Amino acid sequence: MINISESAQTHFRKLIEREALPGLGVKLAAVNPGTARADVRLEFAEPGDLQGDEWAIDCEGFTLWLDAASVNYLDGAEIDYETGTTGGQLQIRAPKIKGEVPSDSASLVERVRWVVDNEINPQLAAHRGHVAVQEVTADGAVILRFGGGCHGCGMADVTLKQGIEKTLLEKVPGVTAVRDATDHETGDAPYIPRDVA
Incomplete structure (x- = not known):
């Protein structure tokens, strides 16, 4: 062991x-x-x-x-x-400390969470931000909530469409869409304020 x-x-x-x-x-x-x-x-x-x-x-x-x-x-x-x-x-x-990439037979939720935790969130951390998986629907839509510097950020839509959605569609077979469920009006420390972007 x-x-x-x-x-x-x-x-x-x-x-x-x-x-x-x-x-x-x-x-x-x-x-x-x-x-x-x-x-x-x-x-x-x-x-x-x-x-x-x-x-x-x-x-x-x-x-x-x-x-x-x-x-x-x-x-x-x-x-x-x-x-x-x-x-x-x-x-x-400790080669397993970051977890192991889920197999192709793992659930869609497990595979989405792995990519979010190990590929997407480390990139968003550079802007003091992160996303959390709120839900993965039966038809493959991933519903996310932005947090930290991404909550209320004026570039959140661009990050969602050109970064997160592109990555998930490319790396996780079965994902059909990515949606944002965040109320960005309540963000109190956005990386880029919405009225600036």
Whole structure:
């Protein structure tokens, strides 16, 4: 499931011994898993810090606790500690942390959400914006709600038609249209105000 190199185990063991706290271990969790913003959080954990549903991986001299909700995203992760001339560096590789591209047999909703979360929203984040999938209708229409800098933005229609709709029609077979359900009049921090565009 998770591969922890000998050098990483030695590194953790030294740090834990230095702290000298009974039962101290290391906890690994995925933050924002399944999204383009996914990352790994690694921290020391005492028994009282645990929720009780963590998975325990026994290492020599300590326990690595794996956050239960992160298990699928951290499956196949590798933790290594590489030493160099200027010191050492801990490296964590978690190939599934951003999720896995849904198969062609996955539901239309799953495939749309994947493209929105992993391709569209990272681009909109450059303008402090994002979209959320409100609904995918039986006939393949995707209904979106704009948020952040896109809510009330004067360029939201262009973003919808020339960016989002084009991407979804191209990358997600079964999508027939993309519609905006956002009340743009209520946007309080648009990237480009509507009266300017």
